[in-house]
Amino acid sequence: MATRLQLLRYPFSREARQAMQRVARDLGTLINIVEAQEGNYVIREATERVYAALNQEEIVTVNTNDDRDFLIYSTARLIVEKLGDNRLKEYQAEAESKAVNKHLGNESDDFVMHLCRTSFDWDVERVGGSTKKSALPDYLQRFDFQMSFINFLEIAPRFHADEWKLVNRIVERGKVPVRGSELRRLISEKFKILILNSTLSVPTLPRNLSLAVQQIESDLKVKLKRSEPIKFTEKTVTAFPPCITAMHQTALEGKNLSHHARFTLASFLLKIGMSEDEVLGIFKSAPDFVRGLAEYQVRHIASKSGGEGYTPPACRNLRGNGLCPVYQGTTFDPLCEYIVHPLGFYETRAWEISKGVKSHSWYAQKRKKLQSF
Amino acid sequence: MAPDKSVRTKKMLQLMFQEYYRVHHDTIDIPLRIQNREFGLENWDFSWICKKRKEVHEDGKENWVGCGRSGRSFVNLLKCPHCGAPGLQVTRWSRHIGYRTRDHLLNDLVKTVPHSIYHSAAFYSVPVARSMAEKKWQGAEIVFDIDADHLESPCTERHDVWQCTNSACGATGSGSHPDNCPDCDGTTFRALKWICDECLTAAKKDTMKLYDKFLTGHFGLDSDKIQLNYSGHRGYHVRVRDPMVFNLDSNGRMELAHYISGFGMNTSITTDGYLRVKPTGDLRNWQMPSIARKIADTMIEFINSIDVYQGKEPWVKSLKLYREDAIAGLKMNPPILSAKVKKVGPKYWQEIANKSVLLYGVDIDQPVTTDIHRVIRLIGSLNGKTGFAVTELTRDALTDFNPLSDSVVFNKGTIQISIPERGITVPEITIDGDTYGPFNGSIETLPSSTAVFLLCKGMAFIE
Numbered sequence: 001m002a003t004r005l006q007l008l009r010y011p012f013s014r015e016a017r018q019a020m021q022r023v024a025r026d027l028g029t030l031i032n033i034v035e036a037q038e039g040n041y042v043i044r045e046a047t048e049r050v051y052a053a054l055n056q057e058e059i060v061t062v063n064t065n066d067d068r069d070f071l072i073y074s075t076a077r078l079i080v081e082k083l084g085d086n087r088l089k090e091y092q093a094e095a096e097s098k099a100v101n102k103h104l105g106n107e108s109d110d111f112v113m114h115l116c117r118t119s120f121d122w123d124v125e126r127v128g129g130s131t132k133k134s135a136l137p138d139y140l141q142r143f144d145f146q147m148s149f150i151n152f153l154e155i156a157p158r159f160h161a162d163e164w165k166l167v168n169r170i171v172e173r174g175k176v177p178v179r180g181s182e183l184r185r186l187i188s189e190k191f192k193i194l195i196l197n198s199t200l201s202v203p204t205l206p207r208n209l210s211l212a213v214q215q216i217e218s219d220l221k222v223k224l225k226r227s228e229p230i231k232f233t234e235k236t237v238t239a240f241p242p243c244i245t246a247m248h249q250t251a252l253e254g255k256n257l258s259h260h261a262r263f264t265l266a267s268f269l270l271k272i273g274m275s276e277d278e279v280l281g282i283f284k285s286a287p288d289f290v291r292g293l294a295e296y297q298v299r300h301i302a303s304k305s306g307g308e309g310y311t312p313p314a315c316r317n318l319r320g321n322g323l324c325p326v327y328q329g330t331t332f333d334p335l336c337e338y339i340v341h342p343l344g345f346y347e348t349r350a351w352e353i354s355k356g357v358k359s360h361s362w363y364a365q366k367r368k369k370l371q372s373f
Numbered sequence: 374m375a376p377d378k379s380v381r382t383k384k385m386l387q388l389m390f391q392e393y394y395r396v397h398h399d400t401i402d403i404p405l406r407i408q409n410r411e412f413g414l415e416n417w418d419f420s421w422i423c424k425k426r427k428e429v430h431e432d433g434k435e436n437w438v439g440c441g442r443s444g445r446s447f448v449n450l451l452k453c454p455h456c457g458a459p460g461l462q463v464t465r466w467s468r469h470i471g472y473r474t475r476d477h478l479l480n481d482l483v484k485t486v487p488h489s490i491y492h493s494a495a496f497y498s499v500p501v502a503r504s505m506a507e508k509k510w511q512g513a514e515i516v517f518d519i520d521a522d523h524l525e526s527p528c529t530e531r532h533d534v535w536q537c538t539n540s541a542c543g544a545t546g547s548g549s550h551p552d553n554c555p556d557c558d559g560t561t562f563r564a565l566k567w568i569c570d571e572c573l574t575a576a577k578k579d580t581m582k583l584y585d586k587f588l589t590g591h592f593g594l595d596s597d598k599i600q601l602n603y604s605g606h607r608g609y610h611v612r613v614r615d616p617m618v619f620n621l622d623s624n625g626r627m628e629l630a631h632y633i634s635g636f637g638m639n640t641s642i643t644t645d646g647y648l649r650v651k652p653t654g655d656l657r658n659w660q661m662p663s664i665a666r667k668i669a670d671t672m673i674e675f676i677n678s679i680d681v682y683q684g685k686e687p688w689v690k691s692l693k694l695y696r697e698d699a700i701a702g703l704k705m706n707p708p709i710l711s712a713k714v715k716k717v718g719p720k721y722w723q724e725i726a727n728k729s730v731l732l733y734g735v736d737i738d739q740p741v742t743t744d745i746h747r748v749i750r751l752i753g754s755l756n757g758k759t760g761f762a763v764t765e766l767t768r769d770a771l772t773d774f775n776p777l778s779d780s781v782v783f784n785k786g787t788i789q790i791s792i793p794e795r796g797i798t799v800p801e802i803t804i805d806g807d808t809y810g811p812f813n814g815s816i817e818t819l820p821s822s823t824a825v826f827l828l829c830k831g832m833a834f835i836e
Contacts, residue, residue: 137706139666149592150617153625166628167638170663174593177663320637322627329744368552368560373740 006111008061009103011073011096012191014118020070027078027203030071035206042068046075047212053095054088054216054223056287061099075209081200082213087254087285088220089196094256094287097192104184109144112183116147120190123148127177139170143177152176155186155193160258160321224254224285236272239353241345242331243324244268254285260313260321263301267312268342270302314341315371326373334360338367378791378834380447383417385835386828390755391486393782394479401482402752402765403475405614409496409511412470412478413748414487415757420445422462423453471501488757491748494612496619505746512619515626516749517633518741519579520608521572532567532800543796565832567800568607573776580609583735584768587633588613596768603776605756605763610749623743630742635734640668640726644719648708662707668726669708673700675729684728688721755782760825778805781822788824790833791816799832 007016024030033039045062049072052059062072073096080092104112109126116122127143128136149171156164169176178186205213240248247265250257257265262283269279276298283294302309315336318324325331339345351357394401404410422443429435440456452459465488472478482490493500495513502508535550537543542557550562584601588594588611598615621629631637641651648669650661675682676699679692692699695714702711710722717725741747750756752765761780781804792799794814801810804823812827816836819827827833 137666139662139706142662148617150621150625153621153628157622157624157628162637162639165637166632167635168664168667169632170667171591171632172593174591320631322624327740328623328627329740329746364561 002111002114004065005061005063006107008063008069008073010100010115010119012100012119012194013115016070019067020074023067023070024074027200030074030078031203031206031209033068033071034075034209039068039071040208042071042075043209043212045072046079047216049073049076050079050088050092050216051219053092054220056091056095058102059095059099061103077195077198078200078202078205079209079213079216082202082205083217083220085220085224087224087287090254090256090287093192093195096195097188100191101184101188104187105181107184109180112180112187113145115187116151116183120151120187122151124151124183140177142179144180145183146175146177147183149174149176152178152186155189157322158189158193158258159185160260236350239346239350241339241342241349242326242333242336243318244342244346246325246331247323248282251282251286254287256286256288257283258321258323261323262297263310264312264318264323264342266298267301267310268346270298270309271312271343272346276302312342316340318342329373332373334363337369337372338363340370382828382833382835383447386757386760386825387417387486387488389760389783389825390488390757391483393755394482394486397753397782398479400753400762401479403478404492404751405514406496407475407478408471408473409498409500410471411468411493411495411497411500411508411748412472412751413491413493414467414470414485415489415491416465416467416485417488417757418445418447419449419463419465420467421450421453421464423456423458424462469501469503482754487754490751490754492751493746493748495745495747510745512616513745515613515618515621515629516741516747517583517611517613518604518608518738518749519576519583519611519735520604520738521568521576522566522607523736523738524572524575524579526572526575528569528571529566532569533565534567534797534800535562535564536796537561538563545796563797565797565800566607567802568777570775570777570803573607576608577771577774579735579737580611581768581771583611583633583737584771587735591632599768600752601766601768601771602750602752603761603764603766603774603780604750605754605761605780606758612749623745626745627739627743630737630739633735634737634739635671635730636739638667638671638730638733639664640671640723640730642668642723642726644710644722646709646712648703648710648722665708666706668729669703671729671733672726673703675725675732676700676703678732686721686724686728688717688725691716691721692725756829758829760822760829777803781805783821783825786821787818788821788828789816789818789836790824790827791836792827792833799827802826 002010002013002015007013007019010016011020024033034042041064049059062069076092080089113124113126116124124145124147127133127140127146129146133141149166153166156166162168166176237245237248244265247257247261250261251265265282266279269282270276279298280294283289313321315324319327322328326333326336335345335348339348420443423439423441425437425439425441427435428438438458438460440453440458442453442455444454446454449463450461453461472481493513494516496511498509498511499507530548533549534545534547536545537554537557537559538561539554539557539559542554542559544554544556546555550564553560554562580601584599588599589596594613594615598613600612600614602610604610639650642665643649643651648665650664650668676692676696679689679696682689691714695711698711698713702709702713750763752763754763755761756763760783761776762782764776764780766774784805792812792815799810799812801808802823804826805820807820807823809817809819809823812833824833828835
């Protein structure tokens with residue numbers, strides 16, 4: 001059903017994986033092929049592909065009508081796995097997923113459904129099933145597909161805009177109606193997750209591939225050093241509430257934060273007295289970092305209403321947006337029960353640290369419980 | 374409190390539970406893939422460890438305390454019975470327990486006779502491992518917990534009581550405790566939460582709504598793959614056992630919980646005759662018709678039950694009067710805010726929409742649903758807080774189920790108990806159709822069911 005070009009564009013698809021396996025049934029064979037003189041171009045193109053990801057440029061599909069073309073994506077993955085740098089992997093996942101999203105925009109609805117079913121085993125059909133679209137109620141007519149709520153929830157919680165929240169959706173008989181552009185976004189995000197979660201056990205690489213890896217490694221060091229986020233002194237960081245610690249950690253690891261998390265972290269850091277430049281430094285290593293935009297956003301957060309800046313959201317809001325790790329049960333701090341705002345936590349904990357107060361038993365005596373988990 | 378009386382009571386309850394478990398092998402539900410579940414036992418007695426540890430004093434001097442011994446005790450020990458060191462590690466819980474087979478579990482129940490027994494909703498490769506990483510999570514059933522405690526039923530004013538813990542004050546009151554004591558401004562309280570037919574019925578109604586409207590309705594889940602039970606105390610549990618849902622992560626479960634509770638649902642409407650969604654935030658234009666439909670459906674549900682609505686807002690009267698017109702308008706596609714509903718303008722329609730969303734959902738205990746490592750009571754076991762059975766129910770049986778009689782297991786004969794004199798009076802309780810109490814400072818001979826309930830609640834001792 002898929003054309004050669006489609007196989008090259010969607011390396012996660014079942015057909016693409018089969019095509020790849022026909023050329024090289026395992027990593028060992030792949031290495032033998034690219035080690036040979038004629039296979040050299042695969043390494044060259046794979047290297048380009050990794051650089052494109054690192055430089056946040058568009059990934060170009062290479063189609064030379066040679067079946068070894070199918071090995072370029074896998075070789076690019078192999079290079080990144082060999083380097084073992086999480087931030088590079090994030091960049092790769094982001095760029096590969098973006099390219100897929102772009103290509104999907106030109107595919108027919110039938111092909112998109114076929115891809116969902118065969119690649120991910122998703123339960124997707126046209127909205128309203130076999131009912132003609134014109135016979136559907138108007139509130140369904142603006143949708144193109146409907147998918148199982150379980151498949152939807154596998155990916156959608158990663159997006160934080162209100163429109164992706166299930167509670168703002170119609171769910172009928174287990175099906176969530178989605179637009180064509182949304183389904184394409186879900187597919188490309190799923191691909192991103194597949195890359196992030198996959199691990200390859202990398203065999204010993206031949207000389208020509210090793211050289212390429214070394215080259216990327218040295219360029220990577222320069223690039224990532226420039227964008228290394230600023231670390232706080234230990235003292236300030238230990239006074240962070242668990243939610244801010246988690247977001248800060250995610251930023252340091254070079255992973256993407258949701259819009260809401262980014263806003264929370266930036267406004268929190270500005271409020272505790274960090275400069276705009278320092279705050280920008282934190283977000284530098286995010287795979288989708290765009291300097292101009294980030295600068296504008298941070299300045300905007302810092303300068304609201306006469307320079308006082310935005311206040312970060314309160315605990316209640318963070319809970320609702322899935323940003324409170326205590327509410328989710330992944331961590332706990334007794335102080336959280338006595339505050340309703342991350343800044344309140346910070347104030348108290350910073351005071352405790354400055355006075356050397358180690359025991360938290362005073363909360364129960366001196367303070368009122370304001371929330372429980 | 375006399376410790377010997379308390380110990381004697383616990384030992385007797387444990388014996389009664391043992392007899393129950395010895396006879397009732399068939400009513401214990403064996404969870405699917407039992408060998409992959411973690412079990413947690415809450416015991417009648419405490420296990421303690423007197424850890425050997427170094428203490429550093431302010432003057433810099435160090436000394437060793439603790440003898441390293443451990444043991445079990447029905448009394449909550451404050452210091453080591455051997456070396457007298459304070460600061461024992463004490464717990465009533467045994468976690469990371471695994472059972473390979475049904476018989477293994479049933480035999481152990483008779484042997485250990487826990488106060489309460491729980492198992493993980495999750496499946497693990499190594500359920501007995503100490504850390505989550507070693508356990509290796511392999512998916513989990515989705516669990517919902519509906520607790521009368523959350524529902525703020527009006528009956529709590531009648532049967533929940535509190536007492537200020539300030540020994541000089543000791544003021545008492547009913548309902549949930551205030552933030553500050555009205556007499557001494559103190560902030561800590563001893564609270565007693567009670568149950569009655571009214572709050573348990575409220576929990577039951579929400580459970581039916583969760584099952585009918587959401588799980589089998591909106592989500593289209595197969596009723597064969599939903600397991601329902603009474604918790605043995607204040608609420609109900611629902612487990613979704615469809616393998617399709619096992620791998621849903623915590624974020625996905627949170628979205629489900631929000632959907633079911635209505636948390637975060639957009640209700641900003643604007644009206645020009647039609648009900649339209651206000652174009653705010655990041656809701657894209659194209660989605661608005663479906664959100665408008667959803668808000669309209671929510672409002673229909675609310676207006677349909679306007680007769681039982683307790684609020685005193687000025688629009689209530691109009692809605693009661695023009696209910697049919699309001700609903701007919703909202704049912705249209707696109708929905709209309711009917712002009713026939715007199716004295717209700719855009720501002721009131723917005724208030725009605727906001728109010729509707731509060732009643733659209735079911736008040737579930739969210740962390741129970743989102744936590745993929747939670748443990749939940751074993752169906753068929755006894756709840757040590759009441760002596761009632763954790764009772765499995767079909768959807769049909771739920772409708773007429775009365776937990777205060779249908780879950781009673783100790784119903785033979787009478788038991789003589791003493792209720793000590795306290796600042797807090799033990800409220801009345803209706804079990805098996807008979808009402809007893811209130812009690813304070815008396816010796817009573819009561820039917821076993823009621824006596825066991827009061828003993829388990831810690832409100833009485835065996836005489």
